[in-house]
Every structure is written in structure tokens, then in C-alpha cells.
Amino acid sequence: MKRRAILKSAAMAVAAFAAFGAPEARAEWPERPITLIVPWGAGGGTDAVGRIFANLLEQELGTPVNVVNRTGGSGVVGHSAIASAKPDGYTLGVVTVEIAMMHWVGLTDLSYEDYTVIGQVNFDAGGLMVSTDSPYQTAADLIAAIKAEPDGTFKASGTGQGGIWHLGGAGWLLSEGVDPAKVPWVPSEGSAPALKDMVAGGVDYVTSSLAEGRALIEAGKVTPLANMGEERLDIFPDVPTLKEATGSDWTIGVWRVIGGPKGMPDEVVNKLVPALEKAYNSPEYKEFMDGRGFGMQWRPSTEAYEFMKVNDESFGEVMKKAGLAK
Amino acid sequence: MDIMLQAIGLVFDPQVLLVILFSGAFGMFMGAIPGLSATMATALLVPVTFFMPPVPALASIVTATAMAIFAGDLPGALLRIPGTPASAAYTDEAYAMTRKGQAELVLGVGLCSAVIGGLFGALVLTFTAPALAEFALKFSSFEYFWLACLGLTSAAFISTDVPVKGVISLMIGLLIATVGIDPTAGHPRFTFGSVELMGGVNFIPAMIGMFAVAEVLRSVTSTAEPVKVKFGHFGNVFRGVGGVLLRYKKNLLRGSVIGTLVGALPGAGSDIAAWISYAVSKKFSKEPEKFGTGHVEGIVDAGASNNAGLGGTWVPALVFGIPGDSITAIVIGVLYVKGMNPGPTVFLEQPELIYSVFVTFFLANLFMIPLGYVAIKSSTQLLRVPRNVLMPIILMFCIVGTFAINNTVFGVGIMVVLGLVAYVMEENGFPIAPAILGLVLGGLLERSFMTSMIKADGNLLAFFERPIAAVLGIITVMIWFSPLVLRMRRKGASPAGDV
Amino acid sequence: MKFNDAVSGVFFILFALLLFYLTSDYPGLYGQAYGPDLFPRLIAALMGLSGVVLVFKGAREWSVIPGVTMADWMRSPRHVGNFFAVLLALVLYILLSDWLGFIITGSAVLFGLMIRLRGPAYWKSSILIALLTVVVIQFFFGQMLRVPLPWGLLENYAW
Incomplete structure (x- = not known):
């Protein structure tokens, strides 16, 4: 039968390719294109950071670095894809703050x-x-009003339920001695x-x-009251830190880390860290x-790894207090 | 005026024009191939535009999306597989016209209404962007809830002779939209332990499966002789179009206005604009009984509407950095990368760049006439390709299209499963369009309902407390009850009337 | 395969019950009476009710429309084969594309399907069309638009 013959020759072609394509003697990393997984959508902030680094690393390492967006599930899908890749240095990813929360x-x-962690x-x-x-144009006025008014008078938003800014809001209220349940969280996308x-x-x-609200702040629609960092920001030098505004010690922020699956060979990491630093x-x-x-x-x-660890622990503590953790 | 001239100068640069030409062809292609869509065209352009100067980068996105939204009509009319979600609302209607031998007419009308709608949207964008954005900012979750309800109501108008099957189909769509992490409590639903399902069922693989895969299955199992499509006068894509447009000039205007407004509402976009326009068209038509049998009226409305919506979606994106739909969500990222931080200040700081976007909108829509003409002429040739060759190739594009959404074969799996579901549904007289509508609106409906309930502490009256919400709510409720009232009146007249 | 509406109705009623069961262990929303289960349950309720309506409609037509009607093509082995060939092609692509790569899997799937649908006599043009389609897609999407189509076995020949 003709069809069988065709199938047979096709199978043989595949086998021939397979034999040819068998890994040659291990050359120095990197010898083929690297994939950089971004757990968030094309066009977003993390995507842009990923693409900038892909381009810079491409120049540093002399091999193509391709950005692949793996979105969905509040970042779980992409983070899983990074963690479960082969730790051979050919799959890297942008790990975001959500990794310290979703578990x-x-x-x-x-x-x-x-x-x-690179x-x-x-x-x-x-x-x-x-x-x-809003009638409250300073952080101190706002927190005083939250304390004075009955439960549920104020509503807050910024991310989905249990997202980073939900934690930011809950941690702030806790630091002011207010039960986070007093201000219901309205989840948003x-x-x-x-x-x-x-x-x-x-x-x-x-x-x-505040960077996320920049367009609306400049449009005069939104008033920034405070930033939850250690220092004032260059883009909004007039906006006080939370410490200056209300005396609260609460700080929180998002971060982005370039990393790969656990167990990447030292020789690869030792090449990547200086390349990344240069980028x-x-x-x-x-x-x-x-x-x-x-x-x-x-x-x-290592420093970044330690930082992630400390973040992970402190987030867990606040999330348990705020009733966000399981 | 100086700025406008400066902007025109920026766009009429040979290099930019070349980019527009290429991205126009690219957009036509992406829209016309089932399995690829306007959103995907934009997403795929991101890496390409990343290293371009701002004007050609934005021009390429504007042009490609405008072309893709129109080109989605082509496979919808010729193969009954919409090329983009924005064409899904009137695919059956357009295909019915093709079967009557009016393929050129329906595509010609689609092209011209797309151009007119697109130009209208561009005009509104250019002259009223700040004012319109101001209005759109008044929409909170309550207003969105009613808007989603209005959208779902259009399902009632596109449904078939057995309304209950339309309802079930709608429920299937809404149900698929609930898969994944829920919008309020962050709890995974119907994921059965799969990490991939946590990300939910992406709308594009679902639509490709339900239209394209189901159609391929129908095609390969068809025992009847394939429908011979009669060709009219070749080369006369525009014959008869003028008459149609003149007769339905009101529809053109109505579709353009609705499209721009719905587009300007963050989160709505061209897809929803097309559904609402089609439903409105049927509702106010003098001959609603002709809808669904290959009647051109609704296509004029919806065809103008989805392209007008495209201009609308840029309004909140440019003025407030809030995406109007999935395309502008990507565009905002590109704007930031190009150092044009969206916001009112961009109109003051870099007006020539913003105006060059507007100029591109006009140019792209005018450009659509020759490009669309070529696309129509070459795609009608598609019907001459044997189906046994065409279908496997379409399948291949569907695979690549669903893969590119999230760069995983998981999407291909979704496509296969939903393709089978849709095939069985169609066989049993369940219409597919309501399921697609449910998928489009499910997320918005649930999110806006749940967040409104949290804000109002469960008080349902809050849905009527804000002025715009109250108006939208009352309109929606009136539409819901109008058929009942009508039916009761009709029943009084003819007691035998069993529907 | 066409079912009497009563059969479909019963299916949707059972499906609605299954949905209620699946959503039964969803957590509440801090003290509110509704949570992530509200929407799926509303949908399930409407689906179940519509199922009941279908059962009545189907029962009335039971004498005319039997429980299950086979579609015409199901009696033709060729068409049944076509149906499963399409599904098989898709499933094979899902399973094999990572390992074999897009070019090999894609052209095999395309070639196989075309042989099945057009007959072995057209093998020459089928091979040509399959290879051409796959190479064009690889070039356009994989190369120009950077869609990471897998190379699989051809990793070392990637361009």
C-alpha cells in the first residue's frame, strides 16, 4: 500500500533527524537561545522590564533571549512555568512579589x-x-476618620483579594491599631x-x-497622601512617607527579580550575575x-534571595493577622 | 493647527508610510485568518515595535488593528468562521447572504461601513477625547453591571426560534467564564488541581474552538455536496453598496455613535459594541423578521460599530492611562515604553505625537478601502480552494493562533474540547453566538456585580442610586419586560398564539 | 448525533446538580452571605430550570422525535473516519509538538489530514502544501513575530 510506504519514509526521516539532533558534546553555556518567562501580560510593567533585560542580556551573552508571556491565575501559571523548567540556564524568568504571597x-x-535567584x-x-x-486630603485625617466612623464606612481597593496592595492596606491599618475588617476590601483587576x-x-x-497613579495624579483627579517606602520618591518629592505622615512604621513594596528554576549549575549563575549587573x-x-x-x-x-525570604516571612505574619492566609 | 501640520509631517514620512502599508497588510492577514485576531496582532507587534521610534510604532498598531477588525468579516461571511470576536455578532447573517450569492455585497457593505465607522471614531477621538474620557470616568461598578446586563440582553435578540436553548447556550458561556481564580475571594473554581486552568479559559482559544474547529468537523463529516456559492459580478465589490448605505444611513450613524461610546467605556471595546449595535438594529428595524435570513441592515450597524469602537477605546487609554479593551491595555504599555506616559499631560508635552496617532487613524481607515478591496477579491478566491485542502490549513492556523495566546499547547486543548462541545450543541439546535457573548461578558458581569454588592453591603437598591446607573438600569429592566408585555397583548389578540 | 430535547434537558438538570455539588465547599466572603459560589450557582439554577423546560418540550415531541437520532454521516465509515482523524490530529499535535517540534508535528498532522480527506492519490501535492504551510508559519510567526513555536528535535537547526 502506498500510504504505508509514505508513512514509513516519513518516520525514517524523523528518526534520521533525531539521530542527527542528538546533543553534541556539551559546549559552554550559552550555546543556544535563552527563554525568559514573564508571568504577566504583554505591555504591562513586568513585561517591559523583562523585554529590556532580554535585549540587554542578549548583547551581554551574545545569544538570543526570547520573552515568553505566560499569564493568568494571578501569576501562578507563569511562576509555575519558571519553577518547573529544566534548570539548565536556558529558561529564566521574571519572578515578582506575588511569589511571597500566593503560597x-x-x-x-x-x-x-x-x-x-540571579x-x-x-x-x-x-x-x-x-x-x-475626598474630604480627607492627608493621611492623618484619613486614618482619624477611619478610627472614628463605624465599621464598613470606608472601602479600599487596589488589587484583587489577597493581592499585594490588599496586604499593603491591611498592614497599614494593623500598624495604626485598626482591625483590617473595618475597611472592606473591594477587589479589582x-x-x-x-x-x-x-x-x-x-x-x-x-x-x-504612586507610579501607577501618575497619569491621574497629574490630571488632578487623584491626590497622593503618602508612600509606603523608607524614603520619599524622586518623582513625587512633595509626598511624605507614611512614617512622616502618620508615624506608622509600616512599609511595603513590589519587587521584581530575575531568576530561574532551582538547581541551576554554578557556572551558569556565575556568568549570569555579572551579566545582569552590567545590564x-x-x-x-x-x-x-x-x-x-x-x-x-x-x-x-544571595542578597536578593535573603531579601525574598525576609519578605516572605513578614508577609505571612501580616496575612495571618489580617485573615488573608489560609 | 501648527501641531496638526507637524503631526501630518511626522506621519507622511516615507518610512512611516511603509510601516503603515506593511502593518495594514499584516492586520488584514491576521483578521482574515480564522484563529488569529486583532488583539493577537497587537500582542505580536509588541516585540517588533519595542525598538521602533514612537510614531511608526503606534502607527503600526493603529493600522493593524483597524484592518484586522474589518478583515474578521471575511472568513465570517465566506466560511461562517469569524476572523475576530468583533465579527462574531453577525457571522450567521453574513454567511446567509453569501449563500444567497451576495458575498461581494455583504463584504463591500462591511468594508464601507467599517471605513465610515472608523473615520467617525477617529473624528470623535481627535476632537472630544478629553471630554469623553471625563464622562467615562463616571462609570463605577454599578454602571458596568448594567452595561453588562444590557449586553447580555442582546443575546435575546440574536437567539433562535427556541429561546430556552439560547438561554442554556448563554449559561454555558457564562459558566466557562467562571473557570479560574474567582474575582472577589481569589478562590480557584473548577480548576481540578490544574495550574493552567487557574488562568481561566482564555476567550480566544474558546472562540476559535467553538467556531473554527466545530466548522471543520461539520465540513469533514458533511455528506451533502458542499454548498456551491454563486459568484456575482466579479470585480464589482462596490456594486450596490452605495444604495444599501444610502438606504441605511441612519444605521451607519447609529452604529458609529454606539460603537464610539461603548468603546470609550473602559473594559468594553469593539466586540461588545458590535453585539449591542446588532441588537439595537434588530430592535428598531422596520423588518426585524428578516434578521438572520441574510439581511444586510444589521451588518451596516455592527460593521460600523466595531471599527468606530476602536477609536473610542483609545480615549480613556490616552487621557487617563485606563485601557478601553484588551488591545489598548497593550497599547498603554507601548506608550510607556516610548516615553509617552498616558495622561492629560501628554497632550501638553508631546501633542505632535498624540496628533500623529490621530492622523494615523484617519489614514489607516482611508487606506482600508484599497487594501480591503484587494483582501475581498483575493479571499473570495478562497472559496475555490477545495475544502479538503482549506480545512486542514485553517486548523493549522488555529493551532498556532491558540498557542500564541499564552505560548502553551494547553490553549490548543481548550480549543479542541470546546470545538466538540460546540459541534454537539449545533447539532442539537443550541445556537453558539449566545455562548460566545456569555464568555465575553461573564467576567465583567460577575466582577461588577460582586464588587457592587461589597460596596453596597448587599443593598440591591444601590444599583439604582447613582444617576447613570439608574438610567441604564431602568432601560435594561424595561427591555427585559417589553417582550412579556408585547406577548400578552398579542395573546389577547390571537388566543392560539403559542410561541 | 441529535438527541430529543428531553434527553438534553435531563443532561442539563444533572449537570446543574453537579455544579451545585462542585461549588459546595467554596469559602465564604468575610461574613457576607455570598461568595465565589454565588455566580456558578445562579448559572446552574438557570441551566437546571431551562433543562426542565426542555424536558417538557421534548416529552411532547417524543412520539415524533426519538431519544437519539444518528446523524447521516455516522453510518458512513468514511465520514466517521474523517471526524476522528481531525480529533486525532489535534490530540497528536498537543502530545507531540513539544518533543518533535512544530515543523515535524505540524507537517505530519497536515499531511496526514490531507491524505485522509483527499485520498492517497494526491500525496505529492499534499506533501508540498503541508511543508509549505508549516515553513511559512514558522518563518512568519516563529521568526518575524517571535512566537516561541517549539523546535523540538530540530533544536540544533533552529534559525
Whole structure:
């Protein structure tokens, strides 16, 4: 039968290719294109950071670095894809702050321990924003009113339930001695929809980073009350830190880390860390981050790992107190 | 005016024009191939535009999406597989016209209404962006809830002769939309332990499965002789189009207005605009009984609407950095990368760049006439390719299209499963369109309902407390009850009337 | 395969019950009376009710429309084969593409399907069309638009 013959020759062709394609003697890493997994959608902040680094690393390493977006499930899908890749140095990824939270709410078992960390490349402090129509135009007034009014008078938003800014808001209230349940959290699909809802009068305040509210702040629709970092921000030098505004010790922020699956060979890591550091220090990266209002922060491999660990523990503590952890 | 001239100068640069030409062809292709869509065209352009200067980068996205939204009509009319979600609302209608031998007419009308709608949207974008954005900002979750309800109500108008089957189909769509992490409590639903399912069922693989895979299955099992499509006068894509457009000029305007407004509402976009326009068209038509049998009226409305919506979606994106739909969500990222931080200040700081976006909108829509003409002429040739060759190739594009959504074969699996589901549904007289509508609106409906309930502490009256919400709510409720009232009146007249 | 509406109705009623069961262990929303289960349950309720309506409608037509009607093509082995060939092609692609890569799996699937649908006599043009389609897709999407189509076995020949 003719068909069988065709199938047979096709199978033989495949086999021949397979034999040819068998791994040759292991050359020095990197000898083929590297994939960089971004757990968030094309066009977002993490995507842009990933693409900038892909381009810079491509120049450093002399091999193509391709960005692959794996989105969905509040970041679980992409983070799982990074962690479960072969730890051969050909799959890297952008690990985001959500990794320190999602295992506490029981969405996944993954934590910082499942990654080989190359370096932290960004940190953005949380913020506190109200609509310009709001009667409370300072953080102190706002917290005084929250304390004075009955439960449920105020509503807050910024991310989904159990997301980073939900934690930011809950941690702030705890630090002020207020039960987080007093201010119901209105889940949103992210910072932009939450801010829009606040301007439309849907919620009273939003706790996302000030950089995310920049367009609306400049439009005079939103008033920034405080930033939840250690220091004032270059893009909003007039906005006090939370410490200055109300005396609260609470700080929180999002961060992005370049990493890979656990167990990557040392020789690869030893090549990647300096390459990444060089990329981080490039004028292109600085220009991009400044333009977008994102905060610069560099921590190499072990330091970044320690930072993730400390974050993980403190997040877990607050999430349990706020009733967010399972 | 100086700025406008400066912007025109920026766009009419040979290199930019070349980019527009290429991205126009690219958009046509992406829209016309079932399995690829306008959103995907934009997402795929991100890496390409990453290293371009701002004007060509934005011009390429504007042009590609405008073309793709129109080109989605082509396979919808010719193969009954919509190329993009925005064409899904009137696919059956357009295909019915093709079977009557009016393929050129329906595509010509689609093209011209797309151009007119697109130009209208561009006009509104250019002259009223800030004011319109101001209005859109007044929408909170309450208003969105009613908007989603209005959208779902259109399902009632596109449904078939057995309404209860339309309802079930709608429920299937809504149900698929609930898969994944729920929007309020962050609890995984119907994921059965699968990490991939936590991400939910992406709308694009679902739509490709339900339309394209189901159609391929129908095609390969068809025992009847394939429908011979009669070709009219070749080369006369525009014959008769003028008459149609003149007769339905009101529809053109109505579709354009609805499209722009719905587009300007963050989170709505062209897809929903097309559904609502089609439903409105049927509702106010003098001959609603002709809808579904290959009647051009609804296509004029919806065809203008989805392209007008495209301009609308840029309004909140540019003025407030809030995406109007999934395309502008990506566009905002590109704007940031190009140093054009969205917000009112961008109009002051870099007006020439913003105006060059507007200029591109006009140019892209005018450009659509020749490009669309070529696309129509070449795609009608598709019908001459034997189905046994065409179908496997379409299947291949579907695989690549679903793969590219999240770069995993999991999407292909979703496509296969839903393709089978849709096939069985169709066999048993369950219409597919309501399921797609349910998928489009399910997330918005649930999110806006649940967040509204949290905000109102469970008080349902809050849904009528804000002025815009009250108006939308009352309109929706009136539409819900109008058929009942009508039916009761009719029943009084003819007691035998069993529907 | 066409079912009497009563059969479909019973199916949707059972399906609605299953949905109620599946959503029964969802957590509440801090003290509110509703949570992530509200929406799926509303949908299930409407689906179940519609199922009941279908049962009545189907029962009335039972004498005319039997429980299950086979579609015409199900009696033709060729068409049944076509049906499963399409499904098989898709499933094989899902299972094998990572390992074999897009070019090999894609062209095999395309070639196989075309041989099945057009007959072995057209093998020459089928091979040509399959290879051409796959190479064009690989070039356009994989190369120009950077969609990470898997190379699989051809990893070392990637371009």
C-alpha cells in the first residue's frame, strides 16, 4: 500500500533527524537561545522590564533571549512555568512579589525556595491615594476618620483579594491599631481599574504604588497622601512617607527579580550575575525606569534571595493577622 | 493647527508610510485568518515595535488593528468562521447572504461601513477625547453591571426560534467564564488541581474552538455536496453598496455613535459594541423578521460599530492611562515604553505625537478601502480552494493562533474540547453566538456585580442610586419586560398564539 | 448525533446538580452571605430550570422525535473516519509538538489530514502544501513575530 510506504519514509526521516539532533558534546553555556518567562501580560510593567533585560542580556551573552508571556491565575501559571523548567540556564524568568504571597493563600506550594535567584532589579513602594474630591486630603485625617466612623464606612481597593496592595492596606491599618475588617476590601483587576473606580466615587482610597497613579495624579483627579517606602520618591518629592505622615512604621513594596528554576549549575549563575549587573547599570535601563517612574534597586543573587525570604516571612505574619492566609 | 501640520509631517514620512502599508497588510492577514485576531496582532507587534521610534510604532498598531477588525468579516461571511470576536455578532447573517450569492455585497457593505465607522471614531477621538474620557470616568461598578446586563440582553435578540436553548447556550458561556481564580475571594473554581486552568479559559482559544474547529468537523463529516456559492459580478465589490448605505444611513450613524461610546467605556471595546449595535438594529428595524435570513441592515450597524469602537477605546487609554479593551491595555504599555506616559499631560508635552496617532487613524481607515478591496477579491478566491485542502490549513492556523495566546499547547486543548462541545450543541439546535457573548461578558458581569454588592453591603437598591446607573438600569429592566408585555397583548389578540 | 430535547434537558438538570455539588465547599466572603459560589450557582439554577423546560418540550415531541437520532454521516465509515482523524490530529499535535517540534508535528498532522480527506492519490501535492504551510508559519510567526513555536528535535537547526 502506498500510504504505508509514505508513512514509513516519513518516520525514517524523523528518526534520521533525531539521530542527527542528538546533543553534541556539551559546549559552554550559552550555546543556544535563552527563554525568559514573564508571568504577566504583554505591555504591562513586568513585561517591559523583562523585554529590556532580554535585549540587554542578549548583547551581554551574545545569544538570543526570547520573552515568553505566560499569564493568568494571578501569576501562578507563569511562576509555575519558571519553577518547573529544566534548570539548565536556558529558561529564566521574571519572578515578582506575588511569589511571597500566593503560597500563603493556598493557591500553590511554590515559594522563593523553588528558584535560583540571579538578582533583584526593581523595588516600588506602595502608596496611599484618594480622589481629589475626598474630604480627607492627608493621611492623618484619613486614618482619624477611619478610627472614628463605624465599621464598613470606608472601602479600599487596589488589587484583587489577597493581592499585594490588599496586604499593603491591611498592614497599614494593623500598624495604626485598626482591625483590617473595618475597611472592606473591594477587589479589582489591578491598580488602574481601582483608581478609576475611586475617581468615579466607588471606593474611598487606593493603596497601589504612586507610579501607577501618575497619569491621574497629574490630571488632578487623584491626590497622593503618602508612600509606603523608607524614603520619599524622586518623582513625587512633595509626598511624605507614611512614617512622616502618620508615624506608622509600616512599609511595603513590589519587587521584581530575575531568576530561574532551582538547581541551576554554578557556572551558569556565575556568568549570569555579572551579566545582569552590567545590564542593570546600563543607561538604557535607567532611562526606561526613570521614564516610567519605577524604582531602581539592585541586589545580587544571595542578597536578593535573603531579601525574598525576609519578605516572605513578614508577609505571612501580616496575612495571618489580617485573615488573608489560609 | 501648527501641531496638526507637524503631526501630518511626522506621519507622511516615507518610512512611516511603509510601516503603515506593511502593518495594514499584516492586520488584514491576521483578521482574515480564522484563529488569529486583532488583539493577537497587537500582542505580536509588541516585540517588533519595542525598538521602533514612537510614531511608526503606534502607527503600526493603529493600522493593524483597524484592518484586522474589518478583515474578521471575511472568513465570517465566506466560511461562517469569524476572523475576530468583533465579527462574531453577525457571522450567521453574513454567511446567509453569501449563500444567497451576495458575498461581494455583504463584504463591500462591511468594508464601507467599517471605513465610515472608523473615520467617525477617529473624528470623535481627535476632537472630544478629553471630554469623553471625563464622562467615562463616571462609570463605577454599578454602571458596568448594567452595561453588562444590557449586553447580555442582546443575546435575546440574536437567539433562535427556541429561546430556552439560547438561554442554556448563554449559561454555558457564562459558566466557562467562571473557570479560574474567582474575582472577589481569589478562590480557584473548577480548576481540578490544574495550574493552567487557574488562568481561566482564555476567550480566544474558546472562540476559535467553538467556531473554527466545530466548522471543520461539520465540513469533514458533511455528506451533502458542499454548498456551491454563486459568484456575482466579479470585480464589482462596490456594486450596490452605495444604495444599501444610502438606504441605511441612519444605521451607519447609529452604529458609529454606539460603537464610539461603548468603546470609550473602559473594559468594553469593539466586540461588545458590535453585539449591542446588532441588537439595537434588530430592535428598531422596520423588518426585524428578516434578521438572520441574510439581511444586510444589521451588518451596516455592527460593521460600523466595531471599527468606530476602536477609536473610542483609545480615549480613556490616552487621557487617563485606563485601557478601553484588551488591545489598548497593550497599547498603554507601548506608550510607556516610548516615553509617552498616558495622561492629560501628554497632550501638553508631546501633542505632535498624540496628533500623529490621530492622523494615523484617519489614514489607516482611508487606506482600508484599497487594501480591503484587494483582501475581498483575493479571499473570495478562497472559496475555490477545495475544502479538503482549506480545512486542514485553517486548523493549522488555529493551532498556532491558540498557542500564541499564552505560548502553551494547553490553549490548543481548550480549543479542541470546546470545538466538540460546540459541534454537539449545533447539532442539537443550541445556537453558539449566545455562548460566545456569555464568555465575553461573564467576567465583567460577575466582577461588577460582586464588587457592587461589597460596596453596597448587599443593598440591591444601590444599583439604582447613582444617576447613570439608574438610567441604564431602568432601560435594561424595561427591555427585559417589553417582550412579556408585547406577548400578552398579542395573546389577547390571537388566543392560539403559542410561541 | 441529535438527541430529543428531553434527553438534553435531563443532561442539563444533572449537570446543574453537579455544579451545585462542585461549588459546595467554596469559602465564604468575610461574613457576607455570598461568595465565589454565588455566580456558578445562579448559572446552574438557570441551566437546571431551562433543562426542565426542555424536558417538557421534548416529552411532547417524543412520539415524533426519538431519544437519539444518528446523524447521516455516522453510518458512513468514511465520514466517521474523517471526524476522528481531525480529533486525532489535534490530540497528536498537543502530545507531540513539544518533543518533535512544530515543523515535524505540524507537517505530519497536515499531511496526514490531507491524505485522509483527499485520498492517497494526491500525496505529492499534499506533501508540498503541508511543508509549505508549516515553513511559512514558522518563518512568519516563529521568526518575524517571535512566537516561541517549539523546535523540538530540530533544536540544533533552529534559525
